[in-house]
Amino acid sequence: MARRRPKRSRRPSGSWTEAHVRRLFWRAGFGATAKEAHLWARRGKRAALDHLLDPSPAQLRGPAARVGRRRLDPLNEFNDDKLWWLDRMVRSTRPLEERMTLFWHDHFATRNEPTTLMLAQNRLMRRKGLGRFDALLREMAFDPALARFQNLNENVAEAPNENFARELMELFTLGSGYTETDIREAARALTGIRDRERNGQTVAMYFDPALHDGGRKTIFGQTGNWGIDDVLRLCVTHPAHGPFLVTKLWDYFVGGAPPPAVRDRLAADYVRSGFQLRPLVRAILSRPELYRHLDRGEMVKWPAVLVAGQLRTMGAGIDIPDWPWLMASMGQSLFSPPSVAGWEWGTRWMSSNAMRARFGVANALVRDGGPAEVTNGQVRRELTPDQHLALALRKVGSPRITATTRRELRRLIASYGRRPGLWERNQLQRSLRHLLISGPDNQLC
Amino acid sequence: MPPSRPHQSCEDFHRTAATARHPTVGVSRRQFLGWGLGAGLALYSARAMPLAHWMEGAEAAHAQSPDARILVSVFLPGGVDLLDSFLDVSQYPVYARLRGRYARPLSPDVLVGSTVSAHPSLAHGQGRGIAGLWQRGKIALLPGIDYANPDLSHFHSRRFWETGTITSQQTTGWLGRWLDLHGSRDNPFQGMTSGSRLSPTLLTGAAPVVSVEAPHRAEMKIPHVEDPNRRRMMRVYGNLARERRGDGPSAAAVRAAARFAQDAHHDIAPLAGKAPPPPVPGADIDHVVNVGGQITGYPKGSQFGATLRQLAFLLDQGLGTRIATVDGRADFDTHNNQPERLAEGLSDVSASLAAFQYDLEARGLSSRTLTFVWTEFGRRPQSNSSRGGTDHGAGGIAWVMGDRAAAGVRTEYPSLRNLDPQANLKVTADFRGVYASLIEQWLGTPADAIIPDAAAFPRFTLVR
Numbered sequence: 068m069a070r071r072r073p074k075r076s077r078r079p080s081g082s083w084t085e086a087h088v089r090r091l092f093w094r095a096g097f098g099a100t101a102k103e104a105h106l107w108a109r110r111g112k113r114a115a116l117d118h119l120l121d122p123s124p125a126q127l128r129g130p131a132a133r134v135g136r137r138r139l140d141p142l143n144e145f146n147d148d149k150l151w152w153l154d155r156m157v158r159s160t161r162p163l164e165e166r167m168t169l170f171w172h173d174h175f176a177t178r179n180e181p182t183t184l185m186l187a188q189n190r191l192m193r194r195k196g197l198g199r200f201d202a203l204l205r206e207m208a209f210d211p212a213l214a215r216f217q218n219l220n221e222n223v224a225e226a227p228n229e230n231f232a233r234e235l236m237e238l239f240t241l242g243s244g245y246t247e248t249d250i251r252e253a254a255r256a257l258t259g260i261r262d263r264e265r266n267g268q269t270v271a272m273y274f275d276p277a278l279h280d281g282g283r284k285t286i287f288g289q290t291g292n293w294g295i296d297d298v299l300r301l302c303v304t305h306p307a308h309g310p311f312l313v314t315k316l317w318d319y320f321v322g323g324a325p326p327p328a329v330r331d332r333l334a335a336d337y338v339r340s341g342f343q344l345r346p347l348v349r350a351i352l353s354r355p356e357l358y359r360h361l362d363r364g365e366m367v368k369w370p371a372v373l374v375a376g377q378l379r380t381m382g383a384g385i386d387i388p389d390w391p392w393l394m395a396s397m398g399q400s401l402f403s404p405p406s407v408a409g410w411e412w413g414t415r416w417m418s419s420n421a422m423r424a425r426f427g428v429a430n431a432l433v434r435d436g437g438p439a440e441v442t443n444g445q446v447r448r449e450l451t452p453d454q455h456l457a458l459a460l461r462k463v464g465s466p467r468i469t470a471t472t473r474r475e476l477r478r479l480i481a482s483y484g485r486r487p488g489l490w491e492r493n494q495l496q497r498s499l500r501h502l503l504i505s506g507p508d509n510q511l512c
Numbered sequence: 513m514p515p516s517r518p519h520q521s522c523e524d525f526h527r528t529a530a531t532a533r534h535p536t537v538g539v540s541r542r543q544f545l546g547w548g549l550g551a552g553l554a555l556y557s558a559r560a561m562p563l564a565h566w567m568e569g570a571e572a573a574h575a576q577s578p579d580a581r582i583l584v585s586v587f588l589p590g591g592v593d594l595l596d597s598f599l600d601v602s603q604y605p606v607y608a609r610l611r612g613r614y615a616r617p618l619s620p621d622v623l624v625g626s627t628v629s630a631h632p633s634l635a636h637g638q639g640r641g642i643a644g645l646w647q648r649g650k651i652a653l654l655p656g657i658d659y660a661n662p663d664l665s666h667f668h669s670r671r672f673w674e675t676g677t678i679t680s681q682q683t684t685g686w687l688g689r690w691l692d693l694h695g696s697r698d699n700p701f702q703g704m705t706s707g708s709r710l711s712p713t714l715l716t717g718a719a720p721v722v723s724v725e726a727p728h729r730a731e732m733k734i735p736h737v738e739d740p741n742r743r744r745m746m747r748v749y750g751n752l753a754r755e756r757r758g759d760g761p762s763a764a765a766v767r768a769a770a771r772f773a774q775d776a777h778h779d780i781a782p783l784a785g786k787a788p789p790p791p792v793p794g795a796d797i798d799h800v801v802n803v804g805g806q807i808t809g810y811p812k813g814s815q816f817g818a819t820l821r822q823l824a825f826l827l828d829q830g831l832g833t834r835i836a837t838v839d840g841r842a843d844f845d846t847h848n849n850q851p852e853r854l855a856e857g858l859s860d861v862s863a864s865l866a867a868f869q870y871d872l873e874a875r876g877l878s879s880r881t882l883t884f885v886w887t888e889f890g891r892r893p894q895s896n897s898s899r900g901g902t903d904h905g906a907g908g909i910a911w912v913m914g915d916r917a918a919a920g921v922r923t924e925y926p927s928l929r930n931l932d933p934q935a936n937l938k939v940t941a942d943f944r945g946v947y948a949s950l951i952e953q954w955l956g957t958p959a960d961a962i963i964p965d966a967a968a969f970p971r972f973t974l975v976r
Contacts, residue, residue: 221898221899226894233904364762364763367766414761417769420773423732430735435735494736495741497736498741498742502745
């Protein structure tokens, strides 16, 4: 092992610090380890963003998920699908890819479809999630899970089903700026998508021209014999689309709404680029607004981000089956968003129940055999108060803490007096680790 | 060294509400709150106060007017189809043509003294469900309710119904505004959602309100940290949860939730081991409620029924509740398979709401409780081709239920021969007029401070 030497920090961009890296990695991924924070602070903002947005294929690192002795079986075992995805969040070398997959899962919210189809949709979102939006949207229209969930497969010329057409405009592309007539006409243009079945199970969707309404439709004031691709194109080229998607991505990464001038500039660049998501996400992650108030958290961590980030920064893997249960208590069941509009973000994650479930997350981690457990011999007798705290911080993934929290924890250490016995030291250390995970600071990023 | 304790954390995850099926006699409200509700409670718009303070507020409100009227708002999400649920018999031929082979046969349940035929599923449940309640004169039906030029988006339309306005500017709910004007600043139980999320209809500007989830254990125990060390740790947890100047909205929300979780825990600590198990009926408890020998049967396995059962129990605790809300669980957004899906959904609604009404009667609460049932819009008269599915439409259905409901059909049934240019039903009653009528006739206060431009909407006789 290399001996640690005091090093003067080199900062290529002057104001790019470990705090910046932590903020960026929590917002665009699942946290930064102490090592990552150090490394990417040294290499600078541009290199950190290059790293996050690197399009090369992801690998999984670290201990593979297991439940007891058993490996995961996402297709057959209850809740293993959720654990399977959580495991990717914990171990992927491309955490932003998983964050984008989570974004699209919320955006094209689908639930109650067969697990094979849900997992196929998940892979699709991962594969296309940072590519071109119009390409993603085209694939989503033919995605069996979504098409079935939104009854698109039952939308036929003789009697159109408007469900998908409405959500296409309201939730997927525009938010506003269309009429009821636009929805009806779009539903007609979207007719003809059917299930391709094998052994009675849907395996894909296909277009059946015989069920398509080939007549003239007027959508957003434009008339033509519009088909499926035309509707999707009309939606993404509608002037409301750019600002709509920029605003939602901004809310996801930065929180709140972008200043109108910034929004319009980002939207214009995005449309000009041919709906490229990677540069748009990069532009948002570069904005100074993302790095405000680095000394304190500004966004409530999504339950998935809290759990995956905690395990990831601790270098731990999934080894208990409890996470889906705990995440449900916090308000987020993966593959089961509460409505077609996905989850409610921000402070809506919080309630006394949710906070107690987050307390339960800390319990799961400091349990005997858990990744943050305190074992005899870890807490040496001669530790100073600072060393006590440093040990606890190191063992829970070196989270950011505020000055007030540091002061409170120091006070807790002091209350144990000088030289506490082994049992007391262990309890103190366990309390510190628990508070670092369950306390308010750690729910924010 | 203290004795080692059994490994606790994982057990803690799996444990759900302890069960109980015994009367509440001898349980103080404070105990009930701590044990039964504890972590299941979420407070909104409240100042930072310990739970005990809120309990005193609830007791004071109840003592001051023990017989105050209660309005219960029940939301059926998705947009319930008027025609299949309550059909105007005289329009049956047109209906049959529009729905083709998915038209339901005319059921024998033509509601007494009217020309409206109820869906057969609405006769499910105790005492023949909703149809039975109609027969007993406890239902006022409001077909065709909506607003002019309705927005057929679930989210927009819901928001309008929730806020009692048809703009997107209003942030408080119509029932929340009533509490702001006529409620207290000390009793969050005055406005209560039975369920995990506060109903947006109850969002207030200043008055505290609460949502109550099925109870969980509220303890905040930590494996292998024993008292007094656990107490020390929790003291620090409390300090970290204290309000801080300079906190943004996210940090403030996190700290408030942490304070409340800990408060709930504090109320339990002194009772642990002594108190009886939680008296609140939870989802896993028997679906039969026995109040003084009167048996009410909620539908087995129904979440909606369980939530209503919890509400009836809560209303009986003397918490000074004036407004309560429940969200239905069935999905009435029947774009496909409407015949089967609607039958299933209405059956749950009928059996659960009827049980709720009988439960209120058994508890002696029915004369002062009125239930208003609503949905965000209606559905298109012409079905689509998805096995009898229907798309979003105008002119929905609502009803008022209770001993004091002005029984009968209270609005004009929309004509199937005279549809609007989008082939939707023409709206015959504005929901804001219905809100104003409920405020004036049931809550006994003027409506114009709650519903903007209230004078513009015709009123309906809903209360007798």
